[in-house]
Amino acid sequence: MDDKLRVGVISSTHGIKGEVKVFPTTDEPTRFKKMKQVILDTGKEESILTIEGVKFFKQFVILKFEGIDNINDVEKYKGKELYVTRENAQRLGKNEYFIGDLIGMTVIEDTGRNLGILEEVLLTGANDVYQVRMESDEELLIPAIKQCILSVDMEKKEMTVHLLEGLLP
Incomplete structure (x- = not known):
């Protein structure tokens, strides 16, 4: 488990007063209102930034x-990720x-068969979809x-699943 969780990616600047547009990678973007600080990961170093204002x-x-x-001062942060501690x-x-x-995670069918490794979680709106890379x-x-x-x-680090008819490739 990581000790940090990604909450957003800076996509661009906003205006001329140092604001940034952030694409949220959290289910609940309104949580930024409650945040006091985020960790900026520039790829070379991390720094803690205090949030002064939040708009949507x-x-x-x-x-x-x-x-x-x-x-x-913020131009150089385009494309950089923002994190919070766990x-x-x-x-x-x-x-x-x-x-x-x-x-x-290892994904195991309820029959005991190892299906593969969970590679990605797709956020579809109705419900998430787990993308599993099978051994084949x-x-x-x-x-x-x-x-x-x-x-x-x-x-x-295991998930047990029941495959509904038609899910197997």
Whole structure:
């Protein structure tokens, strides 16, 4: 498990006063209102930025960071990722998991057959879809619904699933 969780990616600057447009990678973009700080990962180093202001525009979150008041100061952060520490992450409900914790899990059918490794979680709107890379290198898509996802064991990094008819490639 990672000690940091990605909450967004800076897509561009916004205006000339140091604001940035952030594409949220969290289920709940309004959570930025409650955040006090984020970790900026530039690829070379990480720095903690204090959030001074939050606005929303279409699918983006507009952030203003304390001490950054000029477009030239944020231009270099385009494409960089924003994180929070696990302690500052959103609280999860029952049967909810962070995507980063699910990636890499072994997926096992309820018959005991090893199906492969969970590679990606696709956010479709209605329900998430788990993309599993099978040993045959084929891709298996499993809807994240209670009829299919029977159990998730975070300690063993295993997910037990029931495949509805027609799901196997």
